[in-house]
Amino acid sequence: RYEKLPVTVYADQQTASLAVAGRIAALIRSKQAQGKPAVLGLATGVTPIRVYAELVRQHREEGLSFANVVTFNLDEYYPMQPDAVQSYVTFMNENLFDHVDIDKANVHIPDGTLALEDVAAFCLNYEKQIEELGGLDLQILGIGRTGHIGFNEPGSAPNSGTRLVTLDDLTRSDASRDFGGKENVPTKAITMGIGTIFKAREIILMAWSGKKAPIIRKAVEGELSGDVPATYLQLSDHVEFVLDEGAAAGLTRFDTPWLVKDCVWDNTLIKKAVIWLSAEVNKPILKLTEEDYNNHGMAQLAVEQGPVYNINIDIFNQVQHTITGWPGGKPGADDSQRPERAEPARKRSIVFSPHPDDDVISMGGTFIRLVDQGHDVHVAYQTSGNTAVWDDDVLRFVEFAIDFKESEGEDAGVMRQTYEDMRKFMAAKQPNQIDSQEIRNVKGFIRKTEAISGARFAGLPDSNIHFQALPFYETGKIKKNTVGEEDIKLTMELLQKIKPHQVFAAGDFADPNGTHIVCFNIILAALTRLKET
Structure with missing residues (x-):
């Protein structure tokens, strides 16, 4: 047990x-x-x-x-x-x-x-x-x-x-x-x-x-x-x-049910079991034997779906067909065994990024390859990510702005006063206290410039870089608002504007703040509504 x-x-x-x-x-x-x-x-x-x-x-x-x-x-x-x-x-x-x-x-x-x-x-x-x-x-x-x-x-x-x-x-x-x-x-x-x-x-x-x-x-x-x-x-x-x-x-x-009971072997479970067995015995899929199956709780699968050689070949082919160097599809190729369709040869693709770095962290290689292979790639940063910027960086950027303004012979008096107000606020700031609107703005600008820089490096024109600033996130606090109608509406409008052939959702559902799964669900809700219209 x-x-x-x-x-x-x-x-x-x-x-x-x-x-x-x-x-x-x-x-x-x-x-x-x-x-x-x-x-x-x-x-x-x-x-x-x-x-x-x-x-x-x-x-x-x-x-x-x-x-x-x-x-x-x-x-x-x-x-x-x-x-x-x-x-x-x-x-x-x-x-x-x-x-x-x-x-x-x-x-x-x-x-x-x-x-x-x-x-x-x-x-x-x-x-x-x-x-x-x-x-x-x-x-x-x-x-x-x-x-x-x-x-x-x-x-x-x-x-x-x-x-x-x-x-x-x-x-x-x-x-x-x-x-x-x-x-x-x-x-x-x-x-x-x-x-x-x-x-x-x-x-x-x-x-x-x-x-x-x-x-x-x-x-x-x-x-x-x-x-x-x-x-x-x-x-x-x-x-x-x-x-x-x-x-x-x-x-x-739930994870390896064949170890505790007889199973109803559909394709999803067979694929999971064979990949697990390959890792468990440290063998390539094509070298798995009937003895391997029998010794690891998979005798039922071998008897009902075997011989195991055929099972191995089938799963190997399925895994192989998920691997591609052409995430937007290979033009002119037989796409019957490929994970993405060949036509249209040049696709419109959109990458949704919960924060202004998740596109690069989660799928940077795919992102760059889509651009390099000639697709019309867009990126949508769903939130400002402004709660992830250090206060010291805010002061540093404002100091730069003051110096630049003065170097151009312009009066920086108002900006200097804002800067002093920021320093006073930060000196008395309590843990997790909501930042002033000015500080939140600067933090958002910092994340925005980082995101633009990364997207440009990947090869995107500025016109294909979108900042949604979804309302659920913009509370200034770690704890966010619940998703509202406006969040879904803004996402639908962007999808209707771009009319993508491909939609990528960057991120990690294990994100400790929970923002990634919320952003993913917003995308799903928007796509579901558009499908119904």
């Missing part, structure tokens, strides 16, 4: 979140009927946000009361002021507590303002308060890329209690965008221990998206290890992992 604890997989994050919220609501109502408090262990971060949103909805629309609910949060950065935007106090208030009828006296979150010498006593009392209420009825968890639960980093003991811990460098790197840089992320935190979590009568760990798939596989199928604290949950009899399909994709039953 590969999976060492119960796992439930839902089609998507929204469906899974609704299911978890429903279980929490049922627990609260059950305890109310018994006249008892519902004692909940709560988590923060992106993972539980939709769960909390559904609980708020049920409170407003279905009368779900939190009057009998007592909560204990997993952790808090140390030191941390409760009114800081990165504080978990702020997070919980914004996402749940300010929108329901919970008694704030029943809310418990580790105190990030304590003097260092008072932390140990606070942690002991935190444990005592949970015990006096009879323990946690339900503990909600997420999981970090290091396998941490709460802030129980690698090396944490399975019987650990609430305590002050030092954060792993990867954990701090992952949090850096919330703090405006890793240097602003606290190095320590107060966290419930793994032993504290274990005492809960029910534990639900949630994870969404393919970014979490590797660590989920380790937590569910790996050996017990202090290097991956979440593996200790395998020792619990009352834990369940709730995943969406992306987070579950690395589990054996």
Whole structure:
């Protein structure tokens, strides 16, 4: 058995979140009927946000009361002021507590303002308060890329209690965008221990998206290890992992299902299995033998679809036909076995780039080859990317502009005043504070000039370089707005103007800010609507 604890997989994050919220609501109502408090262990971060949103909805629309609910949060950065935007106090208030009828006296979150010498006593009392209420009825968890639960980093003991811990460098790197840089992320935190979590009568760990798939596989199928604290949950009899399909994709039953069960062998699965087998045994596809198939869970495929020689030839040909030096199609060639059609010989192609560098990073070689082979190539930079520019670069560029203006004998007084205002703003700027409009403009100009330079190097004329500045992104904050009608409309208008034969979407769905997948979905929505018109 590969999976060492119960796992439930839902089609998507929204469906899974609704299911978890429903279980929490049922627990609260059950305890109310018994006249008892519902004692909940709560988590923060992106993972539980939709769960909390559904609980708020049920409170407003279905009368779900939190009057009998007592909560204990997993952790808090140390030191941390409760009114800081990165504080978990702020997070919980914004996402749940300010929108329901919970008694704030029943809310418990580790105190990030304590003097260092008072932390140990606070942690002991935190444990005592949970015990006096009879323990946690339900503990909600997420999981970090290091396998941490709460802030129980690698090396944490399975019987650990609430305590002050030092954060792993990867954990701090992952949090850096919330703090405006890793240097602003606290190095320590107060966290419930793994032993504290274990005492809960029910534990639900949630994870969404393919970014979490590797660590989920380790937590569910790996050996017990202090290097991956979440593996200790395998020792619990009352834990369940709730995943969406992306987070579950690395589990054996989804990733290599032939190792655990008979399969329905369609072409997609056969291709995946043969390529996997080739890598597993370190052999070329054409040299795979029936013994290789039989020894690696693929006997069913060999019997039902064999002989394996024919399978190997078929998959080799399929893979070969995806490889080309002509991304726009080879003019005059037989295109029946090629990934792109030959005609028209000169195509209009558009490359959508979420930020002003993703075109070069993700498909620079293809980009240049399309231009070199004579196609009419356009690039569309979907967002300004202005949150990824250092403040020092802004000052440097403005200083250059002042010097240039004065060298031309022009008055730079207004620009100098703007420059001084920028310096004053930056001197007092708090982590992740929204920049002034002038600073945001300059940051956008810097990214724009970088993008133009890269596109010109690839051979594009300026007329084929487009800057969309999609509204969902232009908030000045790491957290962006939801996609609106205008985002899709602007993309449709550009597509109608260019009328491309090819549409390329640059980027990486594992982008930590989530902008790439949002931009991709905007392209899909625009193409779908245009197809219907």
